[in-house]
Amino acid sequence: MVEHRDPGPTLAAIARAAGVSVPTASKVVNDRDGVAPETRARVMEALDRLGYVRRRRRGVRPALVELVADRLDSPWSGAVLRAVERAVGEVGIGLLVSSPSAVAAERGEPAWLFRYRSGRSDGVLFCLDVSAPAVHAWLERYPALPFVLIGPGLGPPTWAVSVSATNRQGGASAAAHLLGLGHRRLAVIGGPSGSLAGRERVIGFQSVLREAGLPAAPVGFADFDEALARRRTVELLSRPERPTALFACSDRMARGAFTQLAALGLRVPEDVSVVGFDGLPEATWPGVRLTTVRQPVSEMATTGLEILLGLVAGDSRDITGVEVATRLVEGDTTARPPDRTGPRAPRVGGKAMSRHRPSW
């Protein structure tokens, strides 16, 4: 945990280090015209060397905060964005939105960092997956920057404040639901093996099986990807002990499993039950409501914003993680297993399996 609100070097110190006047240093920091390129480069170099972050008055209500999200058009980011937008709108704060790959011209640093450093944003909410390591590295260089991670997919840095769903408990609720229906042969389609959230969901799921005296469920990792989930479904269904239920660690992967089961001629939920994780709109499609573990996205987003505004106002980083409760929502894709005594299942891919294939 770092000292919060490290004020960093003053503009005067920057000017001294770069050998320029304070007004010149100010122009560069604020991205204004009227500075020779070579002078600008010298000041930027000094800024980086000294880890400069534009000073803010303590206790002032911020004007703009930034949401930085991977895959801005995904249902997950969309749900976070909507919740954050509504919450900032209510308190009269503007919302900047960008992806982690947006880079400030001539600087090579992320646009969100540049905007913070030049005073155009007051703090940042992150909603990341693939880009997390690169972002964490930048955050480490600017410890005074107020930020909160929402639903971090990868392990957050120890000094970061994050708001997550209760992933472990959510995985456990999926297992409890399936055991309650009578399933004993279970399998899991996991997220990326490096994903903290994905791992927690699997751990929670397996812990309930262990408590029930059952062996651990086989896991196929599918990177939160629909097509990969279809492949893992084929593999898991080809096991001698064919599972009667699949727990997919995201709705997207549950869709893949669902599609693949239909292609294999297996009915959901009559032959195989499917549980997803997320509870976003993509968990519903014509004729089907997925049984899924709902993440309280909106609550996570507004909680994250509240914490961020506290950090901007000068609160200390005395909390590092907040968890918001998940809830299993029963849909149409889970039911009792077809035969609880479990005769050996027919081989997957055999011609006879196609007879139930839906006509559309």
Added chain:
Amino acid sequence: MVEHRDPGPTLAAIARAAGVSVPTASKVVNDRDGVAPETRARVMEALDRLGYVRRRRRGVRPALVELVADRLDSPWSGAVLRAVERAVGEVGIGLLVSSPSAVAAERGEPAWLFRYRSGRSDGVLFCLDVSAPAVHAWLERYPALPFVLIGPGLGPPTWAVSVSATNRQGGASAAAHLLGLGHRRLAVIGGPSGSLAGRERVIGFQSVLREAGLPAAPVGFADFDEALARRRTVELLSRPERPTALFACSDRMARGAFTQLAALGLRVPEDVSVVGFDGLPEATWPGVRLTTVRQPVSEMATTGLEILLGLVAGDSRDITGVEVATRLVEGDTTARPPDRTGPRAPRVGGKAMSRHRPSW
């Protein structure tokens, strides 16, 4: 068409009208502290009376533009947002995002307008449906504000610059596709009856029927809503001349039609063909790729941004509308009609109709 870049009153004129000093007027305009509430109110009143818009230097690269969208978590807004974010990121501009309902505190004016007037944004892209009339009324009061409407659902004001899909041609391509497959009994599920885009799609569709010497297709209006589209599907399928193909003016409504057809025991496309409009991710769900008229959302968004940046830089409003081409994408939901000679179809809702109901 209005005179572009109306400079509006100066800060000095505002100060004079409000009976305050120029620095005080400046503080209010820039939302800074240190002004008595009553003085602030007087200045705000003068600002409104004089239609003040913060002056900008001509030709300066903007720092921030704003995207104002209804339903920020919809696939449509998500696609626009992603395209705009990428485009602004490439030119080093920041993106503010808000919904039209966000209001600047103590002012009663929309947050996007307040941010523009106080210099925090340089121009606005709108992506509206329900809120369009209210927004248009504000725009009329601030003619110097650079803005572009993306895919306007309602008729844009005559002086607005808008970027749309070729809705009419798109509707025509849906009709041509269905006629080419041999369909002769067609029906349409339309958007809100007041929607310009929706109306254009229907007009284009009907024009092709007329050219082919066919009667106009019956239209049920469903407000771009999935549940309402289900009801219209029941009504249209109950007609004595039961249609063999439905054209839904949005993918969302096509989903509704699809679901309802399955519930009626009708197979898609064997019994009834379905064409949607949009081509967003929601046009695909497990086992089904909808045949749909794809809107080039990303191209519309980037074109809109280019025009906006031109307006910010001082371009005149010599264009008022740009259309970007649509394209019919064939999926799994259209095929030849079941029987081209067309015997009288069985009554919808009869028990025998349920036999094809999919098992999942």
